[in-house]
Amino acid sequence: MPDLLRGISATFDHVAHGTRSIKSLVPIYRDLLGGEFIGGGEVPRVGFRTVQLRFEGGGKVELLEPTEGSEFLESFFRRVGDGGLHHITYKVRDINEALEASRLAGLEPFGVHLEDPFWQEFFLHPRTTGGALIQLAHAGSELGVKSGPAMSLEEWLENPTSYWRG
16 A cells, blocks of 8 residues: 555645544643644534644644534444544545545545545545545645634634634
8 A cells, every 4th residue: 555655646644533522632632732723614514523733743633523413423433432533634636546546456435525626535445444544635725714813722612613724
């Protein structure tokens, strides 16, 4: 698999932690580990809200919590309890090339979403990746979300609108 990822110019972006409550993980990821809040938003298409924190050295963690009707996270919780590592995300330059290369390698892509020019994605099933859910994504030049004035994580938690600062 390393040759496949190198062949499609995949770059590590973040890991995602699924939880029933983003607020419950703030003391760990921000206060203890020093994560800097860089953005958050809701994804009604799939039914979750997300917050991303950046860490010294450039790593990012995404916290995911379900919104009403979030079957994909509820399914995840049925398998793992109240939360844990959900997926690993790599960004690619060409999502169609990555999709084709993945299929040719027999890696079982699913959850293919190519309609949004700002965020295109698919997932590689854990059955074919040694147990990890891998997301391959391509982000357009802008995510289509206005950042607005600076917002703290506490402000976002009180009013979880779409917000990204970088």
